[in-house]
Amino acid sequence: MEKWIQKLMESVFDKTAKKSMETSISGKSKYLSQKIEEDFGFALSDRNINRYYKGYITREKKKIKPNKATLNALAGYIGYCNFEDFIRKNETGEEEVIRKFSAQTSRLYRQLVISFVVNIILIGGLLFFISKYYKKNCMIWIDDHYEKIRCSGLELETGLNQQVLEKFKKNSDH
Incomplete structure (x- = not known):
């Protein structure tokens, strides 16, 4: 996921550098903030954009992971439907297989845990019932x-x- 956020940030700031007449990071951040609000109705402060730039592009500061809505807005800015669309259209065949396998494995693991918990509850209830039913009281x-x-x-x-x-x-x- 981190790799995809990095690629998204690079693409966003490349487009901003080409589209904006501003030369300073602060100016480019203000441009990008206004553009995202105009085009997508999403408020993203220029200060946050500045932090993303310093974390992902210049690496001057610690990376701050954007939330899903921000990732979707940034992906929209560079022409994608959302962040998932950005990943799907930029991943290699191998990466797609790994992503799908990982999602399927995660789903199966969740189902296995739920199944295990349900079975423990059922077995516990059954043992309780049997012990009460067969107890000579x-x-x-x-x-x-x-x-x-x-x-x-x-x-x-x-x-x-x-x-x-x-x-x-x-x-x-x-």
């Missing part, structure tokens, strides 16, 4: 003692009481 009297069972709504089942389960047995001596 009730007891029922069988012959002479209580036995743990899974709650099923049987008439004679009661809620599990561990003390009663362990200690309450019918005495076989009587």
Whole structure:
């Protein structure tokens, strides 16, 4: 992406140098600012244009990455629909393949992450349901003692009481 911004800036400032009668950077920046506002209705300050020039052309200052709207306006100034159009029309066949592959890889990665998260949630919910459903939380009297069972709504089942389960047995001596 940085490479394309660099190429765009070079093209923009080459065109500005040819079209503008101004010789100073400040004058060219004002010209470009006015031209972009007139032609595209996009307000881009001459100070920002000056910063882009000093970052991308003379490398006097640190590069400041323009936002998407600014990139689109600058691409429009040199005759393209938008920044993506500028890239598409200037990339080599190999670069196009790499860009498309990268976009597809990014999409697949995002889908994989979403799929993984959804599967974890589903498996977690399933395990929770199974543990609750199969847990023996009730007891029922069988012959002479209580036995743990899974709650099923049987008439004679009661809620599990561990003390009663362990200690309450019918005495076989009587």
